[in-house]
Amino acid sequence: xxxxxxxxxxxxxxxxxxxxxxxxxxxxxxxxxxxxxxxxxxxxxxxxxxxxxxxxxxxxxxxxxxxxxxxxxxxxxxxxxxxxxxxxxxxxxxxxxxxxxxxxxxxxxxxxxxxxxxxxxxxxxxxxxxxxxxxxxxxxxxxxxxxxxxxxxxxxxxxxxxxxxxxxxxx
Numbered sequence: 001x002x003x004x005x006x007x008x009x010x011x012x013x014x015x016x017x018x019x020x021x022x023x024x025x026x027x028x029x030x031x032x033x034x035x036x037x038x039x040x041x042x043x044x045x046x047x048x049x050x051x052x053x054x055x056x057x058x059x060x061x062x063x064x065x066x067x068x069x070x071x072x073x074x075x076x077x078x079x080x081x082x083x084x085x086x087x088x089x090x091x092x093x094x095x096x097x098x099x100x101x102x103x104x105x106x107x108x109x110x111x112x113x114x115x116x117x118x119x120x121x122x123x124x125x126x127x128x129x130x131x132x133x134x135x136x137x138x139x140x141x142x143x144x145x146x147x148x149x150x151x152x153x154x155x156x157x158x159x160x161x162x163x164x165x166x167x168x169x170x171x
Contacts, residue, residue: 002136003053003143004124010045010147011116017041018109025097032096035105039088042112043156044147046081050159052143054078055168056135057127064126071165073122078161080115085156087111 017038024030054074061070087108094101127136 001140002133003139004127004136006140006143007049007053007124008120010041011120014038014042014045014112014116018112021105028095028097031101035091035096039092040151040153042084042088042108044150046084047150047156048143048146050078050081050164051146052139053123053127054164056131056139057123058165058168060130061123061126062130064122064129066122070126071169073119073126074165074168075161077115077119077123078159078164080111080118081156082158082161083111084108084115085158 017034020034021031021038024034054077057070058074061073064073087104087110091101091104091108094104131139
């Protein structure tokens with residue numbers, strides 16, 4: 001088990017929860033509960049990555065596949081996390097199952113799906129190629145501990161991608 005495996009498992013869970021929303025389409029009470037769980041999960045997942053994955057990627061990554069650098073990959077990821085959170089916040093302003101709610105949930109799903117695809121293709125590939133397994137395993141423990149601590153409730157703060165990169169490259 002390493003942090004890459006943890007992130008991939010989280011991505012699978014996110015896909016499952018978005019699919020569950022489609023299956024529960026006629027049950028507003030279930031929609032609200034599932035989405036609230038998904039929203040917390042997305043926020044804790046993003047923060048766990050920002051604390052335990054991306055700082056190391058910035059220091060050791062080279063860029064992979066269609067990304068020119070670890071900085072480019074990280075900047076895109078932080079921006080994506082912000083877009084996902086904004087769409088999720090929009091959803092909670094509307095009654096579950098309403099047209100406005102679905103529009104926001106679909107936007108959240110779209111941004112999340114785009115992000116996962118890019119992250120799996122670029123960031124995770126770069127990480128496997130440049131970060132030794134022992135370090136990836138150590139980071140997995142920290143990542144999982146953070147997510148476990150915040151499984152019930154978490155509110156991620158939006159970050160400026162450029163400020164994030166500057167802070168984490170200097171650390």
